[in-house]
Amino acid sequence: xxxxxxxxxxxxxxxxxxxxxxxxxxxxxxxxxxxxxxxxxxxxxxxxxxxxxxxxxxxxxxxxxxxxxxxxxxxxxxxxxxxxxxxxxxxxxxxxxxxxxxxxxxxxxxxxxxxxxxxxxxxxxxxxxxxxxxxxxxxxxxxxxxxxxxxxxxxxxxxxxxxxxxxxxxxxxxxxxxxxxxxxxxxxxxxxxxxxxxxxxxxxxxxxxxxxxxxxxxxxxxxxxxxxxxxxxxx
Amino acid sequence: xxxxxxxxxxxxxxxxxxxxxxxxxxxxxxxxxxxxxxxxxxxxxxxxxxxxxxxxxxxxxxxxxxxxxxxxxxxxxxxxxxxxxxxxxxxxxxxxxxxxxxxxxxxxxxxxxxxxxxxxxxxxxxxxxxxxxxxxx
Numbered sequence: 001x002x003x004x005x006x007x008x009x010x011x012x013x014x015x016x017x018x019x020x021x022x023x024x025x026x027x028x029x030x031x032x033x034x035x036x037x038x039x040x041x042x043x044x045x046x047x048x049x050x051x052x053x054x055x056x057x058x059x060x061x062x063x064x065x066x067x068x069x070x071x072x073x074x075x076x077x078x079x080x081x082x083x084x085x086x087x088x089x090x091x092x093x094x095x096x097x098x099x100x101x102x103x104x105x106x107x108x109x110x111x112x113x114x115x116x117x118x119x120x121x122x123x124x125x126x127x128x129x130x131x132x133x134x135x136x137x138x139x140x141x142x143x144x145x146x147x148x149x150x151x152x153x154x155x156x157x158x159x160x161x162x163x164x165x166x167x168x169x170x171x172x173x174x175x176x177x178x179x180x181x182x183x184x185x186x187x188x189x190x191x192x193x194x195x196x197x198x199x200x201x202x203x204x205x206x207x208x209x210x211x212x213x214x215x216x217x218x219x220x221x222x223x224x225x226x227x228x229x230x231x232x233x234x235x
Numbered sequence: 236x237x238x239x240x241x242x243x244x245x246x247x248x249x250x251x252x253x254x255x256x257x258x259x260x261x262x263x264x265x266x267x268x269x270x271x272x273x274x275x276x277x278x279x280x281x282x283x284x285x286x287x288x289x290x291x292x293x294x295x296x297x298x299x300x301x302x303x304x305x306x307x308x309x310x311x312x313x314x315x316x317x318x319x320x321x322x323x324x325x326x327x328x329x330x331x332x333x334x335x336x337x338x339x340x341x342x343x344x345x346x347x348x349x350x351x352x353x354x355x356x357x358x359x360x361x362x363x364x365x366x367x368x369x370x371x372x
Contacts, residue, residue: 184258184327188261188352191261192260201351
């Protein structure tokens with residue numbers, strides 16, 4: 001099987017497609033830059049486009065009436081944002097950009113048309129949807145059952161996996177909003193992780209110093225989600 | 236384990252169940268004795284019971300900072316602490332313009348807008364006449 005050319009960027013779904021399927025999609029893939037904090041869709045919208053991130057990271061949040069939110073999913077180069085477009089149903093999540101970077105934008109109608117053809121694209125999307133459901137359900141469990149330090153380490157590893165570099169910009173306020181915790185909790189956990197030599201945090205810049213150390217301390221939720229994604233994509 | 240002599244005591248009024256133990260751990264690691272209260276009422280009960288402290292930290296979400304400052308002053312007064320006992324109000328929601336600043340609102344009353352824990356540690360050290368981390372180096 002011939003896979004798509006590397007010019008597709010780093011999106012794993014697109015890169016795994018046979019040339020014939022990729023060639024059908026390619027003219028419709030619009031490279032875009034997604035900028036930190038931008039919102040690409042909101043609850044109750046019917047999506048006109050979906051996004052296949054390459055170097056960007058997209059956060060899926062539940063949006064409550066009081067204006068607060070909670071991150072339940074993270075989409076990077078391994079997936080796509082906007083799976084509700086497949087069923088033409090209203091979106092239930094708010095999607096905001098967590099890390100500035102590239103993505104391919106695709107019209108929802110083209111996504112559905114190619115999906116209905118079957119083939120590898122359909123298979124990859126179904127696998128990804130299953131992995132995303134696992135990620136969302138595991139996030140819910142983690143948010144309910146695990147303490148802030150565990151949740152923050154899980155988030156750090158998931159983010160690190162997707163940005164592909166050790167240093168990234170992220171304010172305490174933003175992390176607190178994603179995790180649904182108080183800003184002061186993020187400040188204090190960051191201090192503990194810093195004292196343990198795992199990260200360096202200064203003025204909104206996080207540097208991962210000891211990833212294996214974080215992996216040793218993080219709750220099982222990170223491993224469950226990572227294994228699910230790795231397993232599905234290796235099939 | 237015996238407590239070190241002259242160990243300074245911080246009275247922490249923190250209503251968030253996630254934040255409270257984290258702050259206690261970090262402050263204890265820095266050598267402070269930490270007494271806790273979960274809200275204004277609990278704080279009043281504890282000071283009525285004779286809790287003594289060298290500094291008060293108060294963090295109450297959902298109330299205007301002026302109101303939190305007022306509650307902190309009332310706790311200090313109710314405890315019959317010296318009026319110079321430092322009071323530190325921790326802000327929760329603030330923009331980048333305030334982040335990293337400590338505002339002296341009057342006397343020994345402060346509002347801090349932390350960008351990291353080190354800022355709080357340095358403020359406490361300064362208010363309690365302790366050497367800061369930089370000065371210890």
